[in-house]
Amino acid sequence: MTPLDPPTAPPAPGDSTPGLTDIGHSAQPTPSPSPARGSTATWIVGIALAAVLGMILFAGGYLAAGGNRQATTCAAPSSAFAAFCEAYQKLKANYVDKLNDTKLAEGAIQGMFQDGVQDPFSGYMSPQDYQQALGSLSGKFSGIGAEMAVKNLSEPANLSACATLSDNCVLVVVSPISGSPADRAGLKPGDVVSAVDGKSVNGSTIQDQIAGVRGPSGTTVKLTVKRGSKTFDLSITREEITTQEVESKVLDGHVGYIALHGFSESSPDQFHAALQGLLDKGVTKIVFDLRGNPGGYIYSAQRIASEFVKSGTIFTQESAGGEIKPWPALGDGIATNPKLPLAVLIDNGSASASEIVSAALKELHRATLIGEHTFGKNTVQIWAPLQDGAAGGVRITISRWFPPNHDSVHPAGVQPDVAVTVPAGTPPEKDLVLDRALAFLARATGTTPASPLPSGSPTAFLPDAALVSWDDGALRLAFV
16 A cells, blocks of 8 residues: 655654644535534534545554455455456447446445445545645645535525535625635625636535635636626636634633634644633633534644643554554643633534544543533544545544443444534524533633533434435535
8 A cells, every 4th residue: 555644744742754634524414513512603514524534644654564364465456356347348349339447447436435434434535535624634725715514595404405616505604714715805795606717616615616726726716607697707816725623712802712624734723823822811711612623633632631631641543463552641631630621512413523522521531521512423533535536535444432430332432521502593603502611611710620510312313314424415614
């Protein structure tokens, strides 16, 4: 397997092989987000990352070196794969029409994972999907610097009907990143993009438009924009963009609020700076919002959890080969004082790295979890390119992770200490979970946790029918 070895990724503790490490949850069911999330942009960022953040990435050599399984090569295939090669040869020699070798290969790889492995977290990624995901994991990409989403004009709550863009399922600007080319060009929240470089977006997917709007730094893309009754063109020169995965503010004069939307390479530094800024302002209590956060690098999960925990094991990773590796707190956090009350907000969209952090903070008695149960994913994957990425890439489950008490978070998820159910139809500006957290913290004294407020209703478990898989078109938002 070709090693995946980007220059900027730090090595995992205890690993001699550098690589990329991530445990997000793309290509798996994506829970419907809570309707009340504080702001539309915040809510959508989680969906964006859920779609583009994949699993865990180690150097490709980690898999070969980490287990005791015998390797099989195409040069000397097993008897089962000899039959596959024979079938391919017979197809090529006898099929009545011309065959596309690329499509045959992609179909064979997809079938191997879908029918042979039957693991929703292992699978094949096309070249386009693979490159987009890698760019998003790094927290940097070349584009115009805007968040775009699909909006169903007739049924806003029914995004499953919008697998492709149309006059009814439109490509809408959620928000330009402050100071970005999109911002300077005058792109506004709510603008509808009807064409890219003169070609209508109708009939395409948002994945197609990510590829169309992104491009090399210094090149120009033309967007046809509808704003109210007006339609006009904007030509925007692409630049290198760094996504902002952290937002912070002071609430009620003394409560620091910090939301994290993903666990990319850059998120620990962004999070540290935002947390330090809140402490410098004299906040006496913290709300840490992980709702809708689909995960990312486990290095980032370790670093961010360590901001609040001075010692102890954050999580343990157990591989198929029997290797057990603890990931400890790093001991350099700036908010580890137990007299600083901490409430962590979670929901059904908090997955993987979000679950590592929330479970650790709960089980190490550092935080109170408020909201809904989390997604429930405890597996770790590698990503590896095929033909240096030209043929896409694969993700393969290689291990599982466990929180400090070693109870699996699959399938029930991490349970909140204070359960809050957000009724359907709750307006976005009414954030019931944050309100409950503020009420809880008002009674907290740090070393003596507040007694839980009555939850009012049990934790809401989403029925299977409410889940929409990425393969069915659940990619609704992306940075471009």
